[in-house]
Amino acid sequence: MAQIKFNESTREFHLQNQQISYIICILENGQIGHLYFGKRLTHRESFQHFLQMRTQSHTAYVYENDFLFTLDTIRQEYPSYGTTDFREPAYQIEQENGSRITGFAYKSHRIFEGKNGLKGLPAAYAEGEHDAVTLEIVLEDELIETELILSYTIYDNYDAVCRSSRFVNKGCQKLKLTRAMSMSVDLYDSDYEMIQLDGAWSRERHITRRKLSGGIQAVSSARGASSADHNPFLALCRPGTTEEAGEVLGFCLIYSGNFLAQAEVDRYETVRVSLGINPFEFYWIMGPGEEFQTPEAAMVYSSQGLNGMSQVYHDLFNQRLVRGIWRNRERPILLNNWEATYFQFDEEKILEIAGKAKALGVELLVLDDGWFGKRDDAGSSLGDWYSDRDKLPHGVEGLSEKIEAMGLKFGLWFEPEMINKASSLYREHEEWVVKTPGRPVSHGRNQYVLDFSNPEVVDYIYNAMEKVLRNSKISYIKWDMNRNITEAYGGTLTAKRQGEFFHRYILGVYDLYERLITAFPEILFESCASGGARFDAGMLFYAPQAWASDDTDAAERIKIQYGTSLAYPVASIGAHVSAAPNHQVKRNTSLDFRANVAFFGAFGYELDPNEMTPEEQEEVKEQIRFYKKYRGLIQFGRFYRLKDPFLNQGDAAWMVVSEDRKTALIAWYKVLATPNPKLKKLLLKGLDPDRMYRCSRDGETYYGDELMNMGFLMDLEFTGSSVRKAEITKKNSGVDAGDFTSHLYVLESCG
Numbered sequence: 001m002a003q004i005k006f007n008e009s010t011r012e013f014h015l016q017n018q019q020i021s022y023i024i025c026i027l028e029n030g031q032i033g034h035l036y037f038g039k040r041l042t043h044r045e046s047f048q049h050f051l052q053m054r055t056q057s058h059t060a061y062v063y064e065n066d067f068l069f070t071l072d073t074i075r076q077e078y079p080s081y082g083t084t085d086f087r088e089p090a091y092q093i094e095q096e097n098g099s100r101i102t103g104f105a106y107k108s109h110r111i112f113e114g115k116n117g118l119k120g121l122p123a124a125y126a127e128g129e130h131d132a133v134t135l136e137i138v139l140e141d142e143l144i145e146t147e148l149i150l151s152y153t154i155y156d157n158y159d160a161v162c163r164s165s166r167f168v169n170k171g172c173q174k175l176k177l178t179r180a181m182s183m184s185v186d187l188y189d190s191d192y193e194m195i196q197l198d199g200a201w202s203r204e205r206h207i208t209r210r211k212l213s214g215g216i217q218a219v220s221s222a223r224g225a226s227s228a229d230h231n232p233f234l235a236l237c238r239p240g241t242t243e244e245a246g247e248v249l250g251f252c253l254i255y256s257g258n259f260l261a262q263a264e265v266d267r268y269e270t271v272r273v274s275l276g277i278n279p280f281e282f283y284w285i286m287g288p289g290e291e292f293q294t295p296e297a298a299m300v301y302s303s304q305g306l307n308g309m310s311q312v313y314h315d316l317f318n319q320r321l322v323r324g325i326w327r328n329r330e331r332p333i334l335l336n337n338w339e340a341t342y343f344q345f346d347e348e349k350i351l352e353i354a355g356k357a358k359a360l361g362v363e364l365l366v367l368d369d370g371w372f373g374k375r376d377d378a379g380s381s382l383g384d385w386y387s388d389r390d391k392l393p394h395g396v397e398g399l400s401e402k403i404e405a406m407g408l409k410f411g412l413w414f415e416p417e418m419i420n421k422a423s424s425l426y427r428e429h430e431e432w433v434v435k436t437p438g439r440p441v442s443h444g445r446n447q448y449v450l451d452f453s454n455p456e457v458v459d460y461i462y463n464a465m466e467k468v469l470r471n472s473k474i475s476y477i478k479w480d481m482n483r484n485i486t487e488a489y490g491g492t493l494t495a496k497r498q499g500e501f502f503h504r505y506i507l508g509v510y511d512l513y514e515r516l517i518t519a520f521p522e523i524l525f526e527s528c529a530s531g532g533a534r535f536d537a538g539m540l541f542y543a544p545q546a547w548a549s550d551d552t553d554a555a556e557r558i559k560i561q562y563g564t565s566l567a568y569p570v571a572s573i574g575a576h577v578s579a580a581p582n583h584q585v586k587r588n589t590s591l592d593f594r595a596n597v598a599f600f601g602a603f604g605y606e607l608d609p610n611e612m613t614p615e616e617q618e619e620v621k622e623q624i625r626f627y628k629k630y631r632g633l634i635q636f637g638r639f640y641r642l643k644d645p646f647l648n649q650g651d652a653a654w655m656v657v658s659e660d661r662k663t664a665l666i667a668w669y670k671v672l673a674t675p676n677p678k679l680k681k682l683l684l685k686g687l688d689p690d691r692m693y694r695c696s697r698d699g700e701t702y703y704g705d706e707l708m709n710m711g712f713l714m715d716l717e718f719t720g721s722s723v724r725k726a727e728i729t730k731k732n733s734g735v736d737a738g739d740f741t742s743h744l745y746v747l748e749s750c751g
Contacts, residue, residue: 002133002156004111010046013109013135015154015161020301022154022161023047024077028069029062030105032077032137032150034186037161037249039303051075060084073268075186078150078165080104087264087272088216090184091165094176094283095144104139104148111135115153115162120507122254122541123296124153124162124320131156145171146286158316164296169286177284178499181260181276182253182297190271192249193239194263195306197231197563202551202584204228204532205563207646211239212271218262220278224449224485224502225256228533232259233567236273241305243641244685248302248309251275252567254321255295256538257506258282281488283499298537306566307640307685314569314639317540322572324517326524326544330631331571331602332409333361333624334476338368339552339578340608343376346391347399356609358406360617361624364476364604365403366411371396373423379446382418383425385464400473411476411524412468416461416512418447418482432457434505436489444483452508453490453501462515469520477516479543481529506538513542526574526602535564545572545602552578552606553585554597555671555740558652559645561600570656571635575601577623579608589740591616595623596667596742600634600654603627630665630746633658637665640685645671657686661704662749664693668714669742680714683707687747696746707747715743 002017011026012035023035025047035050051074059072062084071085081089082101092100115126115134126132132155139148147168154161163183169175190212196219197205210217219230226232232253238246251273253259258278265271275297284292298316302308318328335357341349354365372388373381381388387395394402396412403410419426419433426433426448434449435441441448450457468474490501517525525543527534531550539546546568549560557575564573575598580588598604609617627634634656643653650671657664664687668680687693687704694701702712718737736743 001130002154004133004135004154005043006109006111007045007047010048011106012047014043014047015135015152016040016043017154017156017159019159020154020161022152023050025051026106027074030139031071031079032106032139034075034077037185037187037299038247038301075188075270076184078148078184079186079272087266088262088274089179090181090274091148091167091177092179093144093146093167094178096173100178102141103143104141107138107140107147109135109137116151118164118293118296120510121293121295122321122510122538123164124254124298124316125323126153126155127320144173144175145169146175155316155320158320159301159312160316161299162296163299165294166291167286168291169288172288174288175286177286177292178282179279180284180292180294181274182255182294183251183276183299184272184274185299187236187249187271187273190265190269191238192236192263192271193241195235195237195566196261197233197566199228201228201531201533202549203556204535204549204560205231205566206559207563207566212236212263212265214265214267214269216262216264218260220258220260220262220280222258222278222280224258224488224505225481225529225534226259226536226538227484228529228531230261231567232261232275232536234261234263234273234275235306235309235566236263236271237306243307244305246305248306249273250300250302250309250313250567252298252300252313252537253295254298254537254541255506256509256534256536258502277503281499281502284503285497285500295538310566310641311638313567317537318569318571318636321537321540322544323541324521328636330635331524331545332363332476333627334364334366334411334604335362335609336366336368336478336576336604336606339583339606343370345370347393350399351402352610353608354403354406354408357605358408360609360620361628362408362605364409364411366413366476366478367396367399368413368478369415369480371412380420380422382415382420382447383423383450385414385416385461385468396468397472404473409475410473411478412472412474413478413480414465415480415482416465417450417452417509419450420447429460431491434485434487434489436487439487442486444486447483449483449485451491451505452512453504454492455508456492458508458512462512465516466519469516469523474523476524476526478526478528478547481534483530484533510538510542517542528574532560532564535568537568540568540572545574547574548601551584552576553582553587554589554594555587555650556585557597558650558669558671561597562641562645562652562654565639565641565654570600570639571602573601574604575599576604576606578606579611591619593669593740593742596744597669599627599744600656600667602635603631633663633665638686642666642682642685643668645669653682655684655686661686661688661691664747666712666745666747667742668745670717670736670740672739673718673737673741675720677717677719680717681711682714683709683711692750693747694750696748697743701750702747712745
């Protein structure tokens with residue numbers, strides 16, 4: 001059971017569950033010190049021996065004639081700059097006299113069962129009486145009459161600590177918050193490797209791993225979104241850590257706007273990890289009686305390697321971040337018309353696609369971009385959320401009813417944050433475009449960004465979307481966002497509050513999501529940002545799945561989905577089978593290969609089924625039958641990465657195991673063939689060592705322990721030599737031939 005113990009004499013807090021401990025203390029100057037985060041420790045009456053202080057040369061000390069207490073070397077929880085600490089702080093407050101020096105000291109604390117939500121922000125939640133326990137520490141700066149509340153929640157069943165901070169101005173002066181990280185922690189040493197998720201459009205969330213060195217190593221975004229370039233996540237692991245062994249600390253921000261994630265290694269080779277809103281282009285004015293709440297950060301500890309960390313995040317996000325009826329609910333198999341038709345469609349064409357999709361076993365038909373205003377290309381009509389009657393004579397309302405009458409659910413695409421100049425909305429409200437007075441306005445994809453820091457804009461878009469949804473039979477929304485913010489300026493914000501724009505913008509996005517979810521709780525939302533440019537934990541609070549990338553090429557998707565799984569659950573990864581040659585890279589791959597990759601996510605198709613051969617249509621029917629049978633296992637089973645495509649020339653393997661360990665599904669992918677290849681073997685994970693399993697592919701039986709220790713022998717690859725057909729067995733050189741091949745193996749318990 002999760003618990004928080006307070007040692008009164010030493011003023012220490014010990015957050016603990018069955019697997020982890022998080023220990024902090026009140027320092028003699030009233031600030032909060034960090035003592036430990038890691039594997040569970042036995043509680044004791046004092047952990048003061050963890051707090052090391054020593055005399056240092058060339059530094060400054062807090063108290064006169066005390067040559068031990070300096071914040072330059074003491075490990076802290078939420079540090080400030082300028083009172084003997086010279087590293088980057090967790091926060092800074094500019095006061096009316098221009099000073100940025102503060103003196104927050106311990107005032108009080110409370111420990112309570114459960115967890116509070118964050119107003120206007122996504123956050124993990126608690127459920128049930130003993131699910132989680134929370135510590136709130138109140139610090140006070142008496143001079144500026146301001147409180148700082150540090151919040152810590154530890155869960156009973158998840159090896160995670162969720163942190164956030166809140167500033168409350170109780171004085172008479174205006175305060176300017178120029179930095180407000182969600183969490184900061186000082187670790188004992190810097191013998192770590194930093195793992196981050198990097199990329200760009202169509203190659204999002206590639207894994208980068210590097211040794212920490214002196215100075216600051218950071219990833220960030222200043223685009224107005226979490227971005228495809230970097231993800232609001234980092235992990236620190238010990239050298240030599242593998243997927244299944246070694247110590248890992250994970251840090252993930254539950255936020256979708258500008259962020260900063262960094263590790264600062266000081267001259268004593270300790271490391272400070274900070275995560276939160278990017279201080280660049282940010283400040284927040286707090287008048288008397290006003291407050292500011294930071295987003296939440298989820299910190300994870302694993303002693304069982306990277307897969308151990310990932311599984312904690314998968315469980316936490318699936319069970320305590322995703323909300324409503326779609327939590328733990330299997331995602332429907334969909335067909336999206338985008339790559340089938342782009343803008344060139346009418347009602348007859350969509351119904352033709354829907355009819356064939358239904359015959360193949362698809363459950364949901366999604367109408368993508370082009371259904372509204374006079375939208376025949378990317379240059380017009382964003383903001384005009386009413387049906388194009390030339391394309392849809394009966395509107396979205398009539399089309400949705402016809403789709404439902406076929407036995408399919410119907411989904412619809414929106415891009416609510418954007419506007420085109422060629423639109424009725426622009427003609428009526430040009431002032432709603434994000435732009436800086438007197439400056440040229442940049443465009444992207446011939447579109448502009450609506451000012452969601454303005455509540456009037458959010459109200460208008462909500463009413464427009466609500467009208468469409470209320471009058472139609474819609475079960476799914478794909479929410480797109482195809483460009484980032486430039487010329488950032490809030491049209492209704494005063495000059496002194498322009499630094500609040502980016503955060504207010506994302507709060508407006510969250511507000512629109514929340515209102516729509518409240519009004520239409522049955523609708524499944526999928527977030528999309530020109531692919532995966534806003535794939536973050538903050539979005540999962542509103543949209544249980546996200547379009548992982550606009551790149552639907554299966555070979556590239558292996559890397560994208562592999563990297564995404566480091567922090568985000570399989571059920572959240574939108575993954576589709578598209579046509580060949582692929583529309584992004586022009587690569588030809590087999591239908592089998594494409595499906596075997598896309599299976600591991602929220603599965604669907606992005607093509608015109610009427611253009612498929614009868615043989616291909618039969619193959620799709622079989623793929624859908626297979627996915628429906630194993631959908632629950634794939635989306636919510638225990639996921640293990642087995643072979644890293646970033647280290648193996650694109651070749652990869654992963655598997656998923658049911659909670660009862662009776663069923664497992666293994667996927668192996670070969671990107672490029674090699675001459676006279678070596679034998680292939682996989683060490684499987686997560687099986688019951690004492691259970692006998694039968695492989696569906698060859699009927700052979702294996703004990704779990706031999707599959708995990710000796711390994712699973714894969715189908716042999718073509719060696720380049722010719723053999724007579726009669727000599728080919730079920731495992732011989734020729735079964736696995738050529739580039740872009742893959743194999744799925746189902747293991748079922750024999751008893």
